[in-house]
Amino acid sequence: MQIDSIDSGIVIDHIRAGFGLKVVDYLNIDTDNQTVAVIMNAASKKLGRKDIVKLENVTDLDIDVKALGLIAPGATVSVIQNHQKISKTHHDLPKRVKNIVKCKNPRCVTSIEAVPHIFHKVNDSGMYRCEYCDHILRPNEL
């Protein structure tokens, strides 16, 4: 499959397969007004299969890097201008995330009290623990 490169924009690469649309969702990318390409299950030497998100003509997107690291650990964000890569950043699992995901434990106090949803990283496999109830969130629960 031929996938065109973009002249200018942002490329979020090395997203684990199946999480491309979640990245678009969690980053609140304006899909009504922006040209967005989500490439799913592309071949990858490192991951086997990966997703890629391309945003055309966008270079100043305010990306929530913690959200990206949480949803797509190991993802890279490259900013392209006139076919030139002007920056590339790498995003791993953040140690702590606030108000990105909600606790799924129905018994957690966050279900009744107006407090921020805070999670702490348990390990590098992407497990997170709710600050209040200790409930473990796995990557596939995001």
Next chain:
Amino acid sequence: MELKGRSLIEPLDFSPEEMDMLFDLAGQIIQNPDDYADACKGKLLATLFYEPSTRTRFSFEAAMLRLGGQIIGFSEPGSSSVSKGESIADTIRTVECYADLAVIRHPKEGSATVAARNVEMPVINAGDGGHHHPTQTLTDLLTIRLEKGGFENLTVGFCGDLKFGRTVHSFIRALLRYKGVKIILVSPDELRVPEYVRADMVSAGMEFVETTNIQEVMPGLDVLYVTRVQRERFFNEEDYIRLKDSYIIDLAKIKNAKKELMILHPLPRVNEISPEVDADPRAFYFKQAKNGMFVRMALIMALLGVTKEGESCK
């Protein structure tokens, strides 16, 4: 070591040395309880019980009264502004205007954390849903310490509802810090410990075994901690009925147990320990209940920073 002004939300909030200090003080109170009759004179404890409780509430209230202090509070939320929809944060802020420290029990997990973050006064978690119950852990540890002198190299078995049993979660977390402790978890598959408890044990390098067979592990146990299957934690009554009688400890089951085994239970008991075990010297659960009041007296004194004469500690 300074516990004055601090809160107890989960068992690792205090260092092992601070725990020892509390146990030493509890031991002194047990020896001479009358010496402490005025320790908290003029102090006010607020008890916020959003869930039913007999032992914990009574032991806190008895502890404060025996220290010469006084109590305000509610034992069910229907009799407070909580029934009008007031948040935990607002309730505790209001209570702080009147009391010197507060005890909270709430069905939501993490509720005590929210309470403690909204006030300057000490807050004690008396049970937050199926999460933690650190003062029961103080009781459990004190009972073991009085009998065995310490906690290292013990094999501790937990039997019953390990999923919703907050006393189990807190006790295991407290044991993570002691050398050579081995944990045996006996429960039906549906009531195994939550994943975070398992993650704690793995990251602490603690040796643990999960099994459904109490008989095969009984001979190796130094402590057997039995818990009730809690009807109030189930969303589905059918599941409760199916699981409630999974393990009933009777004399036949402890026949091959060690002579020095300690059988503990946070109480209340339903039928998970047969009454015939009560007279066995290995049954410690009623001593445990009594120790609960003494260790809570020590805790209240430490958090308020008062001496037995009622003076503030320097």
